[in-house]
Amino acid sequence: MKSLVLCLIFFVSRISSALANEGMWLPIFLSQLNEKEMRAAGMKLKASDIYDINKGSLKDAIVLFGGGCTGEVVSDKGLLFTNHHCGYGQIQSHSTVERNYLKDGFWSKSMAEELPCPGLSVTFISRIEEVTQAVFMGVKESMNEAARQKTIDENISKLKPAMNLAAHEDLVVRSFFTGNRYFAFVTVTYTDVRLVGAPPESIGKYGSDTDNWVWPRHTGDFSVFRIYAGADNLPSAFSGSNVAYKPKHFLPISLKGIKEGDFTMVFGFPGRTDEYLTGAAIAQTAQVINPLRVELRDRALKIMDSYMRTDEATKIKYAGKYAGIANSWKKWLGESQGIAKTNGLERKNKYESDFNGKVVANADWKAKYGNLTTDLSNNYKNLEIYALNREAFSEVFSRLPDAPRLASQIQNLINTAHQKGAELFKADLVKFRENLPGFYTNYDANIDREMFLALIKIYRMRIPIDQQPGILRNITQEELDKVWQNSAVWSKDKLDILLGLDPEAVEVALENDPLVNLVSECNNFFIANILPKYNEYLGLIGPLQRKYMQAQIEVFKERKFYPDANGTMRVSFGQVKSYAPRDAVQYEWQTDIDGVVEKYIPGDYEFDLSSKYLDLYKKRDFGRYASNGTLPICFIGSNHTTGGNSGSPAIDAKGRLIGINFDRVWEGTMSDLNYDASICRNIMVDVRYVLWVIEKYGGAGHLIEEMKIVE
Secondary structure (H helix, E strand, O other): OHHHHHHHHHHHHOOOOOOOOOOOEOHHHHHHHOHHHHHHOOOOOOHHHHOOOOOOOHHHHEEEEOOOEEEEEOOOOOEEEEOOOOOHHHHHHOOOOOOOHHHHOEEOOOHHHOEEOOOOOEEEEEEEEEOHHHHOOOOOOOOOHHHHHHHHHHHHHHHHHHOOOOOOOEEEEEEEOOOOEEEEEEEEEEOEEEEEEEOOHHHHOOOHHHHOOOOOOOOOOOEEEEEEEOOOOOOOOOOOOOEEOOOOOOOOEEOOOOOOOOEEEEEEOOOOOOOOOOHHHHHHHHHHHHHHHHHHHHHHHHHHHHHHOOOHHHHHHHHHHHHHHHHHHHHHHHHHHHHHHOOHHHHHHHHHHHHHHHHHOOHHHHHHHOOHHHHHHHHHHHHHHHHHHHHHHHHHHHHOOOHHHHHHHHHHHHHHHHHHOHHHHHHHHHHHHHHHHHHHHOOOHHHHHHHHHHHHHHHHHHOOHHHOOHHHHOOOHHHHHHHHHOOOOOOHHHHHHHHOOOHHHHHHHHHOOHHHHHHHHHHHHHHHHHHHHHHHHHHHHHHHHHHHHHHHHHHOOOOOOOOOOOOOOEEEEEEEOOEEEEOOEEEOOEEEHHHHHHHOOOOOOOOOOOHHHHHHHHOOOOHHHOEOOEOEEEEEEOOOOOOOOOOOEEEOOOOOEEEEEEEEOHHHHHHHOOOOOOOOOEEEEEHHHHHHHHHHHOOOHHHHHHOOEEO
């Protein structure tokens, strides 16, 4: 273990060539690994301007927004930009049919009008420290996985007391390079975050699902929030006495414009990538798992859409759910197609072949790594049917229809009664009743029923019959429909009546509910027959993949490796850049407002525009945000991004905000598994469009006055 750590420390100190623009880099190592390359690409900053713990730096303007997106502070009063789709849930929560902020937008005229967002938080990173040696203390090569992990967990639990944290700080420790290294992140979280402004969907979600993952793009995907703090500028629960947060650093905003080839940096919290898998793993995802995911979600989306297009209230209720389902559906589809179009699997296999060639030629490596890729391939082959079943089961019973998930919660209540007694059952029943109204707030039983029946049908066709729960093997679709109709789960009125009975009667009624029984039997089968085998093979793959990561670093000494994304702070850099996705097709790097109007379809919920927007366009009233007589909308760059980078700032060579990252191009979504510099592009809304919408369309010029604008 000591030799591994020394090898990795040596690796960190080495500067070597990497694929152009590929990588999501830890900001603490920029001076060692990336500064020279970044400056060669056009950056004017020093690494210490990006990450510094002794003075304000760019990292102090970047936040983890709501646990799954990124945001950036843009004023000395805690004003925050993120994506419209990142703030969507908050905008939706404040919307009604009468006061529809999704449709009409929202702009506070003063801080007093800013809307509280219970449950929303933003997290800053105070500092990052490598803790590999402390985490691996006492870890031996001879340990089995359970003993190894137990030792690591015990070591991590000792870190927090040793880090000298302030009362308002917390500690997050994450593994990197597939468990070969560990880093600690000292964090500060603010929970009083308020909605300041949001464009209507006709701007913030323009193109909606048709344009999602697509270039050219014309979406003003942004929303505006503000961070509030106590009088001491430290985190404080929501209070009317809280004041605007004073940041250590905020991003100035550039109106100077951009051109192809300009340096771009994206700073944020990318969620998950798997860049160092074997060809067998990539093939399983792209050719087996993704197609079934896509088929299930395609059916679910069509069902929801058929209802949403005919009823405005239903559209509001299901807007967030639809967007979340569609986002992954299109991403998985593009990922598989992108890998196929760029020969990604062939390149991955070639890389693997080169690895094995070097291993065989070296006696020490052959002894340690000679069977590594073969063992991984065999275990992925064994895992495949269980991985496919697990994914399909999760989609049908946990993620897409809502009633099966509620039925599972009800079964947990029954289990409490059987295993822990009547008193605990009564206590849990009270909590269940309290939470139940939230379930039905954005629920339509007709949509849920149709979706449940359709997805069960696909599941039964695609999963081998001996891998299915017994209750599904012979039941007809008509009998499944009767199970649904005779259940109380999907009906708030029915369930309210049932829950109003005495606790003993409630328990009996819940136990006899047909949908609860069906879901319970399916869950029990899955837990007993599928999950153990899935975990068994995944448990064998885990240490092999960790060893493969270690081996790649050791064998390919000339290569610079970046860690896979894991929700922690990263920097990626690239350039404003056009691309050619296929023969005879060349995409330019920027779109403008003329393209917005070209897509305009009156009355279409994806491509409609308000009369106010069209009037501003006809007058060419673009103000100081114009460029060459038009208004820039979006641009693309070669930055390596993924989910979690939504809302990340696009920063220019001098550290100024030029855009907000919100998507990737369709052809390059496979960058999570296999980055290809020729077609992987991230999509950003131009900050000039953002400011134009705020000032000219939203009439919120007072917000512009807060910001530091560089003309």
